[in-house]
Amino acid sequence: MQMEEKISANEEQTRLLKKQLVHMRIHTATGLILTAAFLFVIIRLLPGLTQALDQANAVLADAGAAIEDLQEVSQNVNELVDSGSLAIGQTMEKIEQMDIEQLNGAIADLNRVIEPLAEFFGRFQ
Secondary structure: OOOHHHHHHHHHHHHHHHHHHHHHHHHHHHHHHHHHHHHHHHHHHHHHHHHHHHHHHHHHHHHHHHHHHHHHHHHHHHHHHHHHHHHHHHHHHHHHOOOOHHHHHHHHHHEEEEEEHHHHHOOOO
């Protein structure tokens, strides 16, 4: 009896090992198919990805150049504002130094000189 039990146990083990072998082959085949499919997709997508990365690099380079240009323009605007404010400051100083009363007097004198000339030339019209 003991021998029959051992033979039965061995047959059961053999049956289970064959079943395990079939499952292992199925898993291996599935793994190979998935790996092949993954490699196929990678090979098909890789040129498109590299092209997209090249375009992204070009766009980033253009953006960097635009930022540099913008910084240069900003610096030029700042210099223009500084020089403009300096010129306005100098003009204000000159205006403050002017004698407004003397200027009004000079305008009144000029008006008195031009008035007879205007009447004279007005006769010829």
